[in-house]
Amino acid sequence: xxxxxxxxxxxxxxxxxxxxxxxxxxxxxxxxxxxxxxxxxxxxxxxxxxxxxxxxxxxxxxxxxxxxxxxxxxxxxxxxxxxxxxxxxxxxxxxxxxxxxxxxxxxxxxxxxxxxxxxxxxxxxxxxxxxxxxxxxxxxxxxxxxxxxxxxxxxxxxxxxxxxxxxxxxxxxxxxxxxxxxxxxxxxxxxxxxxxxxxxxxxxxxxxxxxxxxxxxxxxxxxxxxxxxxxxxxxxxxxxxxxxxxxxxxxxxxxxxxxxxxxxxxxxxxxxxxxxxxxxxxxxx
Amino acid sequence: xxxxxxxxxxxxxxxxxxxxxxxxxxxxxxxxxxxxxxxxxxxxxxxxxxxxxxxxxxxxxxxxxxxxxxxxxxxxxxxxxxxxxxxxxxxxxxxxxxxxxxxxxxxxxxxxxxxxxxxxxxxxxxxxxxxxxxxxxxxxxxxxxxxxxxxxxxxxxxxxxxxxxxxxxxxxxxxxxxxxxxxxxxxxxxxxxxxxxxxxxxxxxxxxxxxxxxxxxxxxxxxxxxxxxxxxxxxxxxxxxxxxxxxxxxxxxxxxxxx
Numbered sequence: 290x291x292x293x294x295x296x297x298x299x300x301x302x303x304x305x306x307x308x309x310x311x312x313x314x315x316x317x318x319x320x321x322x323x324x325x326x327x328x329x330x331x332x333x334x335x336x337x338x339x340x341x342x343x344x345x346x347x348x349x350x351x352x353x354x355x356x357x358x359x360x361x362x363x364x365x366x367x368x369x370x371x372x373x374x375x376x377x378x379x380x381x382x383x384x385x386x387x388x389x390x391x392x393x394x395x396x397x398x399x400x401x402x403x404x405x406x407x408x409x410x411x412x413x414x415x416x417x418x419x420x421x422x423x424x425x426x427x428x429x430x431x432x433x434x435x436x437x438x439x440x441x442x443x444x445x446x447x448x449x450x451x452x453x454x455x456x457x458x459x460x461x462x463x464x465x466x467x468x469x470x471x472x473x474x475x476x477x478x479x480x481x482x483x484x485x486x487x488x489x490x491x492x493x494x495x496x497x498x499x500x501x502x503x504x505x506x507x508x509x510x511x512x513x514x515x516x517x518x519x520x521x522x523x524x525x526x527x528x529x530x531x532x533x534x535x536x537x538x539x540x541x542x543x544x545x546x547x548x549x550x551x552x553x554x555x556x557x558x559x560x561x562x563x564x565x566x567x568x569x570x571x572x573x574x
Numbered sequence: 575x576x577x578x579x580x581x582x583x584x585x586x587x588x589x590x591x592x593x594x595x596x597x598x599x600x601x602x603x604x605x606x607x608x609x610x611x612x613x614x615x616x617x618x619x620x621x622x623x624x625x626x627x628x629x630x631x632x633x634x635x636x637x638x639x640x641x642x643x644x645x646x647x648x649x650x651x652x653x654x655x656x657x658x659x660x661x662x663x664x665x666x667x668x669x670x671x672x673x674x675x676x677x678x679x680x681x682x683x684x685x686x687x688x689x690x691x692x693x694x695x696x697x698x699x700x701x702x703x704x705x706x707x708x709x710x711x712x713x714x715x716x717x718x719x720x721x722x723x724x725x726x727x728x729x730x731x732x733x734x735x736x737x738x739x740x741x742x743x744x745x746x747x748x749x750x751x752x753x754x755x756x757x758x759x760x761x762x763x764x765x766x767x768x769x770x771x772x773x774x775x776x777x778x779x780x781x782x783x784x785x786x787x788x789x790x791x792x793x794x795x796x797x798x799x800x801x802x803x804x805x806x807x808x809x810x811x812x813x814x815x816x817x818x819x820x821x822x823x824x825x826x827x828x829x830x831x832x833x
Contacts, residue, residue: 315656316627316642340656341704364701366640367603371701378699390688393626394665394708397657413665416751417737418707423693438750467647468627471656501655524644531639531828 291461291505296517296560299483299510300326307356308448309336311479312345314521315470316366321345322517322563323451323485325555328352338445340396340471341366344520344537347373348555350386351547357387359445361396368534372541382544390420395427395442400471402444403478414440450479453518454503455525457486458493461505467524469501481509485517487526516563519570527570579809581762582721584781586612586817587809589673589719589760598622599671600664600709603641605719606673608820609760611637615816624669626705628654637824660705664712672713674706676720678731681774681795682745683718683738683756685710686731693733703735710736715754722761722792729795739773763789765806769798779804 292299304310304327312320312327324345336357337346343365349355351373363371376382391399398410411430421427430441452472456464463484465472476482484503489511493502520533540550579587589609593599595618601610603625614621614633622631627642631651638646647653654663663669677700678686687706691697710716716738720726738756739745746755756775759766765779777789777799790797809817 316640317644317647360702362702362704363699364704366642367638370699375699379696390702392703392707393656393705394660397660401657401661412661412708413712414708416707416711416749417734417740417746418703419688419693419734420703420707467644468629468642468653469655470627470642473655474657522644524647529639529643534639 291508292510293461293489294510294512296322296326296485296512296514299512300330303449303481303483303509304330304332306332307334308332309338311338311445311447311450311475313339313450313452313470313472313475314518315341315468317468317470317521318453318465318472318518318523319343319345319521320451320453320485320517321519321521322514322560323453323483324349325558326560328354328551328555338447340393342374343371344534347371347537347541348551350374350377351383351541352551353383355386357389359389359391361391361393365534365538367531368538372538373547376544389426390424391427391442392418392420395440396445397471399442399445400474400478403446404474407444409441409443411439411441445478447475447479449481449483450475451483451485452476453485453523455487455523457484457489457511459489459491461508461511462493463503463508463511464493464496465501465503473501473503476503476507482507483510483512484508485512485514487515487517487523489513512560514560514563516565516567517560519563519566522570525572527567527572530566530570577808577811577814579814581781583809583814583817584806585719585721585760585762587813588765588781588806589717590616590813592717592758592760593618593621593671595620597670598624598668599673600624600626600669600713602674602706603638604675606675607637608817609719610673611820612813612817615820616813624663626656626659628656628659630654630663635823636827637820639828660708664705664708667712669712670714672709672716674709674716674718674736676718677726679718679720679727680729680731680738682740682742683716683759683768683773683775684731684734684740685718685736685738686733688733688735690732706736710738710755711751711753713753715757717758717760718756719760722763722789724792724794727793727795739768742773743771745773763792774798776800777803779806781806782808
């Protein structure tokens, strides 16, 4: 049954060296606080999965925690490239990483297959695309009814998924609103799921019948971490810190500047600092 | 007002004109996003704009910095999950136009946003394809917009992120792709359309004041030009005002967030 606990304990109990882990969030509700806790606890040899690895995976790759990255778009949204990831791919710094690269359609289908308990996802895609030649996990199946050749990729099944959401209620149900991305599928595809939330409320009596709610028995652990998505945003709570994304491009472009920034803002910090980081970004209620 | 305009403004406005009120358009970030919203704010108020973050029928007041800004969700008809976006809406064949940018483009509309150099040993690791591989094959047709440079418009791309017309001719058909593929390229200098036979992009219209020599100087392949090449109609006052106001609102909002 779901546990309410500190982020420190949730990471310690659910993320282990060598795990396959997804820190999901599609440009919204990105679980920065959880990723920073994983960095502080120094997990190693991780296979990290995400459709849009951005700053958090750039940070984890730069800290040498990542063995393999499974992804479909590795950019700093609206800004440019991921400098630490580039350094790892182009110069093997701080270490070599393995890439398994897909398209968004493939990743979204693979998460859905994971949630549906299927071994693989089937979809119409990758026609003429070069990724087929560099990724052995992109294969083809023939429809037994029509003969159409379709793309197939393995289901995504993380050992643990971390997401950030707006609310949990006291029972432990979780509400995700706005751009919901692939978080529901990422939780249901995983063996364990840790959810950081902006706040814990008494009940969901005022929530719409068709809202995106994860029942409490699908979640392993809930941690209240206000601001836990910063510099991403939490719809209805605070806006995206665009300046931080622009700054990251400069920080990540130099190994020493990166190391100093990580020491000060991650290693020597704690989950409570996130509430301060969004103080000026809060939406008027 | 001053009706002088920059090549970038001409590019965005020419791209906007290509969209119609009835289009269901899958919008790439950057230049395509500006063009699609100028279309919506001028001649195509009922156009449906879709961003891959799941926002359908969005009408942002400012241009988003990322494809998942809250503004897109706030103004959308509905916001769906990303798997639903790619399965029901894109793969389901509901989208008439996909609007893409490119890091590298060849004359057949094949796009590379994955790597410069060898895949396993790249000189530059780019972000990758994101939604583009399936946008390129599932949308009814594809419009591409980019600034002309010799580095960007090349004879041979380093990686086939998304398939245009392959090596030309009926390459799409041979792969079992039933959609039209790239049917329009709008640069800062010209409008290009694929030759009906070879599918090679051919200049059909030069922007005001632009010579064919200038187009060739900033393009890595031998430029072909249609027999009856036209001059692109200059931006109207409404088009320019709409674009500049949109940019000004966008700049103000984003620098406000940075302060």
